[in-house]
Amino acid sequence: MTGGAGVRPANWLARAAWAAFALYLAYALSHLDFTPARFIAGLEFGRNFMAKLFPPDFHRWQLLLKGLKESLEIAILASALGLLISLPVSLLGARNLMPGWVTWAARLLMVVCRSFHPVIVAIVFVKAVGFGALAGVLALTVASVGFLGKLFTEAIEEISLKQVEAVRATGAPFMSVVVFGVLPQVFARFIGFASYELDANLRNSTMVGIVGAGGIGGTLFAAFQRFDYDFVCAIILSIIAMIVVGEVLTNAVKRVFRA
Amino acid sequence: MENATVAVPGGAASAGGSPLAIRGLVKEYLPGKPVLRGISLEIAPSGITAIIGPSGTGKSTLIRCINRLVEPTAGEILFEGRDLARLSRRDLREARRQIGMVFQEYNLVERLTVIENVLSGRLGYVSPFKAWLRRFPPADTGEAFDLLGIVGLGDYAHQRADALSGGQRQRVGIARALMQRPRLLLADEPTSSLDPKTSVEIMTLVRDLAHARGIPAVVNIHNVELARRFASRMVGLSGGEVVFDGPPDALTDQHLLAIYGGENWLE
Numbered sequence: 001m002t003g004g005a006g007v008r009p010a011n012w013l014a015r016a017a018w019a020a021f022a023l024y025l026a027y028a029l030s031h032l033d034f035t036p037a038r039f040i041a042g043l044e045f046g047r048n049f050m051a052k053l054f055p056p057d058f059h060r061w062q063l064l065l066k067g068l069k070e071s072l073e074i075a076i077l078a079s080a081l082g083l084l085i086s087l088p089v090s091l092l093g094a095r096n097l098m099p100g101w102v103t104w105a106a107r108l109l110m111v112v113c114r115s116f117h118p119v120i121v122a123i124v125f126v127k128a129v130g131f132g133a134l135a136g137v138l139a140l141t142v143a144s145v146g147f148l149g150k151l152f153t154e155a156i157e158e159i160s161l162k163q164v165e166a167v168r169a170t171g172a173p174f175m176s177v178v179v180f181g182v183l184p185q186v187f188a189r190f191i192g193f194a195s196y197e198l199d200a201n202l203r204n205s206t207m208v209g210i211v212g213a214g215g216i217g218g219t220l221f222a223a224f225q226r227f228d229y230d231f232v233c234a235i236i237l238s239i240i241a242m243i244v245v246g247e248v249l250t251n252a253v254k255r256v257f258r259a
Numbered sequence: 260m261e262n263a264t265v266a267v268p269g270g271a272a273s274a275g276g277s278p279l280a281i282r283g284l285v286k287e288y289l290p291g292k293p294v295l296r297g298i299s300l301e302i303a304p305s306g307i308t309a310i311i312g313p314s315g316t317g318k319s320t321l322i323r324c325i326n327r328l329v330e331p332t333a334g335e336i337l338f339e340g341r342d343l344a345r346l347s348r349r350d351l352r353e354a355r356r357q358i359g360m361v362f363q364e365y366n367l368v369e370r371l372t373v374i375e376n377v378l379s380g381r382l383g384y385v386s387p388f389k390a391w392l393r394r395f396p397p398a399d400t401g402e403a404f405d406l407l408g409i410v411g412l413g414d415y416a417h418q419r420a421d422a423l424s425g426g427q428r429q430r431v432g433i434a435r436a437l438m439q440r441p442r443l444l445l446a447d448e449p450t451s452s453l454d455p456k457t458s459v460e461i462m463t464l465v466r467d468l469a470h471a472r473g474i475p476a477v478v479n480i481h482n483v484e485l486a487r488r489f490a491s492r493m494v495g496l497s498g499g500e501v502v503f504d505g506p507p508d509a510l511t512d513q514h515l516l517a518i519y520g521g522e523n524w525l526e
Contacts, residue, residue: 166366166432169326170439171355172382172390179391180379184370 049229056237057230067209067216068238074136074215075205075246079198081137082144089145090152091178096161110153113146118204122213133214140201140208147200151193152186159185191257195250202246206239277301278443278475279325284334286320294320296499297334302443306491307466307476309507311483313519317499318479319363322447325477326358327351338443356383359436359474361465363448365428367435369421373412376420376431377403380438399438406434410464426457433464437472444469444476450485458482462489483515 028034058064092098093106122139129135159182167181209217216235223231279302286295294317302308310318323329325336327343336343343354359380367376381399382390389395395403407413410430415423420431429449436444446465450458462478466489469476480486486493487507495503495510495518503514 160369162362162364162366163368165328166360166362166435167368167379167382169328169355169358169360170380170382170435171352171357172379173352173387175387176382176385176390179387180371180375180382181368184368187370 052227052229053233055230056233057228058234060231061234063219064216064235064238067219067235068242070133071205071209071215071217072202072242074133074140074208074213075198075201077137078140078144078205079194079201081141082148082197082201083194085141085145086148086152089149090156091182093149093153094156096157096159097164097178097182106149107153110146110149113142114150115146118143119207119211122208123211126212131212131214136205136208136213136215139213140204143204144197144201148193148197152190155186155189155193156182188257191254195253199243199246199250202243206242277304278339279477280335280337281321281325282335282337284321284324284336285332286317286324286329287332293332294499295324295331298496298499298501300494300501300504302475302477303492305470305473305475307469307478307489308492308494309486309490310477310479310494310496311481311486311518312496314481316496318481318496319447321496322445322477322479325443325445326355326360328360352383356439357442359439359441359444361429361432361436361444361446361449363451365425365432365452367420367428367431370419372417372419373423373431374400374403374407374416377407377434377438380435383439403434403438406437407431409468410434425453426461429453429457429461430464433461433468437468437474441474444474446476446478448479448481451481458485459488465489483510 089106089109093103093110095103098106118139121142122135125135125138129138163185164177164181167177172180205215205217206220207217209215209219210221212218216239220232220235220239223229223235279300281298281300284295284298285293287293298321310321312318320329324331325338325343327336327346331344334344338354338358341350341354343351346354368379371379375393378393378395378399381395381403384399385395404413404416407416410433412423412427412430412434415427420428423431432449444465449465450461453461462485465476465478468474478486478490480490487510490507493503493505493507493510494501495514497518497520502517503510
């Protein structure tokens with residue numbers, strides 16, 4: 001193709017961008033010692049580690065179970081609280097139902113909640129309210145409000161306003177318009193989003209323990225530091241089992257609500 | 260009156276007993292570009308008042324200004340003596356409960372059942388919490404089922420609204436509006452999305468139910484023949500102004516040309 005006659009005009013800016021991207025990848029690769037030799041050297045560590053992981057050691061199953069139970073509780077409590085707070089916040093953030101300044105305030109809150117990784121928020125809460133599950137619940141609640149709020153708001157902004165208009169025309173008070181005109185249109189999607197968030201919280205609740213915010217993560221971190229790799233393996237297998245069970249549960253919830 | 264009206268003498272309803280009077284109604288969506296240029300009207304105390312006119316002439320805007328789904332720019336909307344254009348939000352909700360509305364695209368809540376849609380006509384009278392729990396007074400629930408029977412959908416009460424055909428949905432729309440026990444019925448192109456036979460059925464239903472309950476109705480309609488057949492009074496709108504106001508018999512081809520413009524389409 002020689003310039004001008006092609007189906008598309010040549011986009012030199014895009015080509016330059018691709019070239020710059022390729023150059024940066026090459027730089028990052030050379031800079032980080034990301035080489036086959038380094039990888040092969042690393043495999044030796046991996047072999048030792050794997051050997052120590054198996055067979056998993058379930059002797060301290062009571063400790064394991066306690067941690068799992070706490071993680072589950074953190075996840076469910078945080079999801080429920082997050083859901084409860086997200087409902088009004090997302091309604092306030094919906095530009096098709098609320099005046100501009102209200103939506104900005106609600107959106108700002110959601111953005112702040114979403115700005116940091118849950119583990120960083122958990123560190124803050126551990127400092128604020130002390131070690132333990134409370135910090136974990138609060139950290140994951142913040143994350144849930146950030147994500148559920150955003151998803152809910154977007155769902156509300158996509159509804160048919162004709163249906164809302166008809167309910168408004170009956171002289172219904174605002175909350176009744178929400179209950180009859182808005183909620184039926186978004187309910188199924190809300191259930192879907194909430195079960196997705198519960199799934200995310202289950203995984204995150206196994207992590208906040210690393211910074212002392214309760215749950216199985218603390219147990220896992222301690223086992224790593226003591227080189228109890230067979231117990232580490234038991235914990236990891238249990239976490240996988242819990243996530244799978246959670247997946248089955250959230251799917252059941254979705255089926256119940258036909259979402 | 261500042262706008263030039265080609266009104267037929269004696270055609271307009273007399274002022275006595277009119278539930279709705281519109282005076283000098285102006286609506287501008289963009290400043291300086293009025294869609295309605297000073298509409299003045301009095302609705303007959305009974306029967307259907309049909310509003311006809313070309314597309315984009317503000318029929319829909321006019322009817323939506325009455326219950327303020329669209330905010331008027333200027334003018335008065337006197338409903339039973341009160342100016343709706345000046346009501347506070349609370350008083351407006353109160354007034355809206357007295358005014359039933361039927362929409363072109365039915366505007367049913369698709370994912371609710373038929374009976375829930377009908378009962379939504381009572382939302383102005385129950386608390387949001389009771390509405391959420393679907394705890395309507397038994398008398399209202401009974402009336403909702405009766406109304407469904409009257410519009411011929413008694414067997415569909417628990418179907419979801421999105422399972423119905425267009426004509427059936429509009430019947431639900433009418434039942435919802437009547438469920439408000441309104442003192443005025445507004446219908447914005449209630450038959451435009453329907454086939455000719457269904458259109459006649461829907462207009463018959465509107466006329467008969469409004470008549471039986473003594474509710475005056477304002478109906479936007481672009482089908483002149485349908486309007487002539489069902490209306491007791493016709494208002495022609497063109498360029499955002501009233502250019503005809505009188506009984507259907509008085510509407511001549513000359514008037515239609517004045518309303519719709521052009522020349523050859525009537526032949």
